[in-house]
Amino acid sequence: LIDMDPQSSLSVFMGLQPHELEDTVAQSILDRAPLPILEQIHQMDLVPSNLTLSAADVKLATAIAKETRLKKALAPIASHYDFVLIDCPPTLGVLSILSLVASTHILIPMQTQYKSFVGLDLLLGTIDELQQEGIASDLKIAGVIPNLHDRTAQSREILEAVTEQFAGVAPVFPPIPRAVAFADASMQHLPLGLYDPKHPALATLNTISQSLESL
Numbered sequence: 001l002i003d004m005d006p007q008s009s010l011s012v013f014m015g016l017q018p019h020e021l022e023d024t025v026a027q028s029i030l031d032r033a034p035l036p037i038l039e040q041i042h043q044m045d046l047v048p049s050n051l052t053l054s055a056a057d058v059k060l061a062t063a064i065a066k067e068t069r070l071k072k073a074l075a076p077i078a079s080h081y082d083f084v085l086i087d088c089p090p091t092l093g094v095l096s097i098l099s100l101v102a103s104t105h106i107l108i109p110m111q112t113q114y115k116s117f118v119g120l121d122l123l124l125g126t127i128d129e130l131q132q133e134g135i136a137s138d139l140k141i142a143g144v145i146p147n148l149h150d151r152t153a154q155s156r157e158i159l160e161a162v163t164e165q166f167a168g169v170a171p172v173f174p175p176i177p178r179a180v181a182f183a184d185a186s187m188q189h190l191p192l193g194l195y196d197p198k199h200p201a202l203a204t205l206n207t208i209s210q211s212l213e214s215l
Helices: 009-013 025-031 051-059 066-074 094-101 114-132 153-165 180-187 201-213
Strands: 038-041 044-046 105-111 140-147
Touching: 025 051, 025 066, 051 094, 066 094, 094 114, 105 114, 105 201, 114 153, 140 153, 140 201
Parallel strands: 105 140
Antiparallel strands: 038 044
């Protein structure tokens, strides 16, 4: 797991205190240091982040080949893993571009709300531009995960629109409903499957995992 969000939500979820960390992904991106890998947290390895990463937009503004910084940092260790999952910030800035360039596939979580639907078009345009420029020519969409889904008319309409938009392009997985269990599991620093092994959302999460394994 690689936390590329300066808000460090993934690092916090994994039980870390980001403000106490001296070595994070920021040093690898900004100073080309080796990735600081924390091993065996819930049987996963983690490259953490903290607010230091928020300086990347400014510090990399004039850097040469900045788009490939994360990809090059990953190169020495990528073959050690079956999957490397990168958690991106919610905005399409430099950090998201670095993450896209370093990836072979993108998995798109989105709320079934109009604002997220508009943001999806912006993301797809960015992916297309990176592909056209040859910076991420092999990047593929692994699927869309509608989440925080509720039973409103708007949510149903957005889900239908996304399903139609991606027909024949990438799978749109069954929607994950808004549920308190996700927040409760996060507070306990536990994956949902350990916090509540019988939660109905696990069926969808297992479907997503199987889809990724088949790539």
